[in-house]
Amino acid sequence: MKKRIIVTLGxxxxxxxxxxxxLECLGVDFGxxxxxxxxxxxxxxWEDEAIVELNDQLYAVLGSFSSALGFDEQRLLGMPECAELQARIDQLLEQRLNDRVLFGMKDPRLPRLMNxxxxxxxxxxxxxxFVIPVRNPLSVAASLARREDFPTGKSLLLWYEHMYRALHFAGARRMVVVDYDGLLEHPRETLLRMADRLGLTFDEAAYQRFLGGVLDRELRHAQFDGAALRAHESSFSALLRLHDLLCRLARDEVGPADKVREMAAVEDxxxxxxxxxxxxxxxxVELWSSWQRGIREREDFAARENEMQGRRVALExxxxxxxxxxxxxxxxxxxxEEELRQANDAHAxxxxxxxxxxxxxxWKITAPLRWGKRLLAGRGIGQDI
Known part of the structure; x- marks a missing residue:
């Protein structure tokens, strides 16, 4: 049986x-x-650690990272380091597919690395x-603001770039676009639609495990509608066009001819x-590099401060x-001094x-006697006197 990979692109x-x-309800194994x-x-x-590590290294080839805008995948493909990393990807996929027929991959870095x-x-x-989740960009921005403190404007640009790359790559391949809020509200219907589009089998037991162990509407902390997106000051026409197309694809409202025409407009x-x-x-990248330099400088300062503190403690x-x-x-x-004083006193x-x-x-009376004794002693006489 031919090996298959289902990729979540979003x-x-x-x-x-x-x-x-x-997707695990449809038999997809993420390892x-x-x-x-x-x-x-x-x-x-549901992210393989080794896949994420390789993707970070691919970004790093261009001195970039996952939250930077304007990632140039075509430039990356021409770099010798990319070929070296592709060799490692080849080895990794062989390992992951060795005992699996249906393997799943998910990493938000993938939309800009699929080529x-x-x-x-x-x-x-x-x-x-490919499976493409579509969620209102303002909901995504609100989540990123909580987790990463990103401004809404940047988050909307990131959403636009990632989702364009996902649709541009997968649009002509076997894919299904899935509404995130629809999955939360109507999980069975959504999964049956996904199974039909991807040629997979729905597993009722796995679905019940999914309902009991994973699906939780309380984890959705923000929900915006299309009107809020259109009215937001950081929205722009290209983003609105792309979001509208994705939403209609998720509702199966776009026919083949309309899809080609609307994709051309999105690409323009x-x-x-x-x-x-x-x-x-x-x-x-420049801001990130500056921030990293600041961190290193603070770390160096802290190390020097600790060193000086250690020296101060040692000196103390x-x-x-x-x-x-x-x-x-x-x-x-x-x-x-006391002994000397006592000796001086004794001497005095x-x-x-x-x-x-x-x-x-x-002493005076006996002086002649002492004189005579010394005289006789000098002559060797009177030793017994």
Whole structure:
């Protein structure tokens, strides 16, 4: 049986995780190397850690990152580093497809990298199909503001670029566009439609697990309608046209001829905005680099501050030790001074006694005797006197 890959293509915070979890009800296996749930995504991400790492490295080839605007995939494809990373993608997909017939991939970085990945799909003769979630861009922006503190204007531009890339790539391939709010409100009907479009089988037991363990309408913290999007100051005509087309594709309201015509209009919009998006992307990278330099400088300053603090503590300890030593020396000096004083006092008393002795009458009377004794001693006489 030919291997198949189902790819979830959508903007960050647009329902890609919920949609990927729903695909498990259709037999899609996302593997067992998934990023663990976090507070901002408590049900899980359905993102393979190795795939995310490779995608980050692909962005880094151009000095870019996932939240920067204006990512130039065509330029990336011409870089030798891209070919090296594609070789690693080839190895990774062989591992993931080794014991699977139907593998799922989800990473919000993928809409701007699918031409890189699709070359590997074709080389391995793997069938691919695509699921595109559509969520109101203002809802996405509100979620990004909570999680990343992004301004609404930037989030709308990111949504536009990602969703255009997703539709531009998948539009001529096997795909289905799914309304995020519709999936929350009508999960069974939405999944049956997805199964029909993708040629997959609906699994009732897996669906019940999905309802009990994943689907949670309380996780939808923001919901905006089309009127709010049209009225918002950061909206622009190209975004509104793209959002409208995606919503009608999700409702199956666009026929083949209309799809070709409307896709051409959407592509013209993007071509007109591409230079601006690339300029914004360069600004993103410069701001990011400046921010990173600031972080490194703060880290260096903190390290130097810690080093100086350590030196200060060491000097304080040395000072305290020297002061203790000085106090000990002063104590010993006081003892020595006391001993010297006592010795001086004793010496003075001895001198006074000697003076008294010299001045005494007995000393004077016996002076001739002492003189004679010294005389005889000098002649060797009177040793026994």
């Amino acid at each position: 903007m960050h915070r647009s329902g890609t995780s919920l949609l990927s979890a729903a 067992d190397n998934l990023i663990s749930p976090r507070p901002d995504n408590p049900k899980g991400f 890189v990945w699709s070359q590997v799909f074709e080389a391995q003769d793997v069938e691919s199909a 919009d993007f071509s007109a905005l591409w230079s601006l998006l690339r300029h914004c992307g360069r600004q993103d 300890e040395q000072f305290l030790a020297a002061r203790r030593e000085l106090e000990g020396l002063r104590g010993r000096m006081r003892c020595t 008393r001895a001198l006074r006694r000697l003076d008294l002795l010299h001045a005494s009458t007995s």
